[in-house]
Amino acid sequence: MVDYKKLADKILAKAIIKPEIALILGSGLGYITEHFENATIIEYKNIEGLPQSTVEGHKGRFVIGKFQGSSIIAMDGRFHYYEGHHIRDIVMPIYIFKEMDIKRLIITNAAGGINRSFLPGDIVAITDVINLAFKNPLIGPNNEKYGTRFPDMSSVIDQEWLDKVENGATEAGIELKRGTYIWVTGPSYETPAEIKAYELLGADMVGMSTVPEIIAASHCGMRILAFSCITNMASGILDKKLDHQEVVITAQRVRSKFRRIVNIALEAQKGEHV
Ligand SMILES: O=P(O)(O)O[C@@H]1C[C@H](O)[C@@H](CO)O1
Numbered sequence: 001m002v003d004y005k006k007l008a009d010k011i012l013a014k015a016i017i018k019p020e021i022a023l024i025l026g027s028g029l030g031y032i033t034e035h036f037e038n039a040t041i042i043e044y045k046n047i048e049g050l051p052q053s054t055v056e057g058h059k060g061r062f063v064i065g066k067f068q069g070s071s072i073i074a075m076d077g078r079f080h081y082y083e084g085h086h087i088r089d090i091v092m093p094i095y096i097f098k099e100m101d102i103k104r105l106i107i108t109n110a111a112g113g114i115n116r117s118f119l120p121g122d123i124v125a126i127t128d129v130i131n132l133a134f135k136n137p138l139i140g141p142n143n144e145k146y147g148t149r150f151p152d153m154s155s156v157i158d159q160e161w162l163d164k165v166e167n168g169a170t171e172a173g174i175e176l177k178r179g180t181y182i183w184v185t186g187p188s189y190e191t192p193a194e195i196k197a198y199e200l201l202g203a204d205m206v207g208m209s210t211v212p213e214i215i216a217a218s219h220c221g222m223r224i225l226a227f228s229c230i231t232n233m234a235s236g237i238l239d240k241k242l243d244h245q246e247v248v249i250t251a252q253r254v255r256s257k258f259r260r261i262v263n264i265a266l267e268a269q270k271g272e273h274v
Pocket residue numbers: 025026027055078080108109110111186207208209210243244247
């Protein structure tokens with residue numbers, strides 16, 4: 001068993017501040033850490049036992065600092081199943097955050113829009129997920145210290161927190177859509193026939209991450225918000241080939257809107273108990 005506490009202590013020992021909220025940054029979204037004050041950067045390669053990031057647009061480092069008055073630990077680079085990591089290793093950071101006594105998690109990703117009312121550049125609040133990869137990071141012995149063997153998944157997103165974010169976004173004049181995210185392993189993008197099938201299953205956007213993190217964070221009782229940046233329309237919707245460069249470029253194009261949504265999410269939890 002991995003000693004998450006030891007890893008958490010090792011990371012905290014290098015930081016100037018004690019983080020209270022964790023933020024996982026999707027493809028091309030790492031720029032938000034440029035706005036952190038008093039930032040400590042810790043490369044994954046300097047933490048023995050952690051997997052490494054191998055994907056463009058994922059730097060592979062923790063950035064710990066103050067953002068919008070909140071103390072944050074951000075993952076500028078996440079782990080994906082298609083990189084060859086064991087499914088349990090993908091969620092190692094979640095249990096490390098738990099050992100840091102972090103109670104709130106904001107997850108972000110780049111995703112392909114399936115819902116025809118979405119446009120590249122939209123930000124969508126994830127309201128539910130579909131695990132089409134059929135991989136579960138909780139398979140194996142359960143550590144009761146973190147959570148129960150059979151965790152409930154009927155309300156994985158913190159609705160109270162999301163309501164506040166939606167109100168804040170409306171007040172700020174930012175359009176925040178809602179949708180169901182379907183997780184596939186990748187790394188190949190989907191075929192048009194697959195996208196038609198996922199649409200029938202009720203998915204609004206498709207991506208290659210986030211769901212393992214939601215399962216693990218939910219298992220250990222964290223309050224979760226998750227946002228997709230629609231970087232492209234999913235396969236077959238437009239007469240266009242998909243390409244990771246476009247994903248990263250679109251994620252960067254919406255940097256100001258995306259940053260404001262994260263700001264609002266941080267503001268929305270201030271003054272609350274956890
Ligand atoms: O880490 P995320 O989910 O944001 O990255 C998406 C999914 C694939 O890793 C990649 C495909 O372009 O971007």
